Amino acid sequence: MQANVFDLNGKQVRKITLPAVFDTPLRPDLIKRAVLAIQTHRLQPKGVKIISGRQNTATYIGIRKDNTMRRSINTGRARKPRLKNRRELYFGRVAGIPGVVGGVRAHPPKVEKIISEKINKKEKRIATASAIAATANKKLILERHQILDSIELPIILENSFENLQKIKEVEKVLEALKIISDVENSKEKKRIRAGRGKSRGRPYKRKKSLLIVTKENANVLTAARNLEGVEVVAVKNINAELLAPGTRAGRLTIFTENAIQELTEWK
Numbered sequence: 024m025q026a027n028v029f030d031l032n033g034k035q036v037r038k039i040t041l042p043a044v045f046d047t048p049l050r051p052d053l054i055k056r057a058v059l060a061i062q063t064h065r066l067q068p069k070g071v072k073i074i075s076g077r078q079n080t081a082t083y084i085g086i087r088k089d090n091t092m093r094r095s096i097n098t099g100r101a102r103k104p105r106l107k108n109r110r111e112l113y114f115g116r117v118a119g120i121p122g123v124v125g126g127v128r129a130h131p132p133k134v135e136k137i138i139s140e141k142i143n144k145k146e147k148r149i150a151t152a153s154a155i156a157a158t159a160n161k162k163l164i165l166e167r168h169q170i171l172d173s174i175e176l177p178i179i180l181e182n183s184f185e186n187l188q189k190i191k192e193v194e195k196v197l198e199a200l201k202i203i204s205d206v207e208n209s210k211e212k213k214r215i216r217a218g219r220g221k222s223r224g225r226p227y228k229r230k231k232s233l234l235i236v237t238k239e240n241a242n243v244l245t246a247a248r249n250l251e252g253v254e255v256v257a258v259k260n261i262n263a264e265l266l267a268p269g270t271r272a273g274r275l276t277i278f279t280e281n282a283i284q285e286l287t288e289w290k
Contacts (some may be wrong), residue, residue: 024040024041024043024046024174025039025041026039026040026041026159026177026179027175028177028179028180028181028199029178029179029180029181029200029282030180030181030183030229031104031117031180031181031184031187031195031196031199032184032199033196033199033200033201036181038278041159041177041283041285042286042287043155044152044155044289045156045159045177045288046156047149047152047153047155047156048100048156048214049153049156049157049160049272050104050149050153050209051270051272052156052265053147053149053150053153054150054153054222054270054272055270056140056146056150057146057150057151057262057263057264058150058263058264058267058269058270059140059270060139060140060141060142060147061262061263061264063139064137064139064140064197065142066138066139066266068135068136068138069134070131070132070133070134070135071128071131072210073207074126075131076118076125076127076128076205077119078120079106079118079119080106080107080170081093081105081106081107081115081117081118081119081120082104083102083103083104083105083122085102085165086268090263093190101117101143102124103120104117104118104119104120105117105118106118108280110250118206121157123216132144133140133227136182138234146174147263150263151213151219151261151262151266152237152289153272154234154263154266154272154274155261155266155274155286156222156290157266157267157272157274158176158177158247158266158273158274158275158276159176159177160172160273161176162177162273163272163273164176164273164274164275165272166273167271167274168205168232168274168275169194169204169205169208170201170202170204171201174201174202175210175219177276177278178202178276178277178278179277179278179279179280179283180207180277180278180280181279181280182238182280182281184243184277184279185238185241185242185243185279185281185289186195186242186243187246187247188242188245188246189246190246190247190249190250193243193246193247193250194206194250196288197233199241200268200277202233202275203235204252205232205233205252205275206232206233206252208230208232208248208254209229209230209231209232209252209253210251210252211225212230213228213229213230213251214227214228215227215228216228219265229251229252230251230252231252231253231254231268231269231274231279232250232251232253232267233250233253233254233275233276233277234254234255234256234265234275234277235247235254235275235276236251236255236256236257236258236261236276236279236282237255237256237257237279237282237286238256238257238258238278238279238281238282238285239257239258239259239279240257241255241257248253258282258285258286258289259285260287268289
């Protein structure tokens with residue numbers, strides 16, 4: 024399978040043979056499993072203190088012959104544990120059980136709960152390969168990105184693209200390739216999140232746009248990271264979540280020649 028290589032002005036300079044990974048069949052099921060496994064491994068176990076809500080003097084004594092000041096039955100009130108250290112029994116407030124004011128939670132979160140999904144290494148690798156191949160599938164790309172139908176996929180640029188240091192230089196290249204419209208569309212879709220997430224460090228909802236794959240951490244990382252929806256990753260760190268946000272394969276991706284060379288050795 025042949026693909027065109029473009030320079031920074033958007034002109035075709037030569038053709039190269041794509042690696043065998045681009046011939047991998049599309050596997051949406053494995054891609055979804057791999058993405059969920061990556062996302063759930065970022066979750067942190069949480070739970071409550073075992074004695075939380077029970078650090079008080081509330082007791083229940085169900086003996087009819089006991090002292091009236093101590094027993095909790097035959098007193099004209101609900102048979103529930105009540106706080107001590109009051110002048111009379113009738114002043115005791117119910118505590119230490121679920122369903123009362125200030126009481127404990129009935130079924131609180133537990134740290135032993137399994138919250139991470141698992142996937143075999145071979146399946147995860149096939150999922151990544153399938154997501155890489157999907158970057159050359161025009162039908163999938165057009166379903167989620169605002170680009171022209173005449174764009175040739177996959178998009179491969181000369182290695183000089185990795186040396187760009189300014190955001191204006193990257194924008195100029197995207198304009199030459201006629202894919203800047205997708206980045207502008209992502210910028211327009213940025214909006215304020217609804218709910219408590221605004222006060223928890225994630226105030227905005229953002230749309231994913233372009234993915235740039237380089238051989239290693241290059242200068243273009245700092246040049247393109249402030250473009251809305253654009254992400255830059257070294258080919259050794261590529262995974263199914265970056266290539267298929269939201270478990271949907273077919274992300275608009277730019278590869279450099281060095282990255283394609285690394286994928287040739289990718290097994």
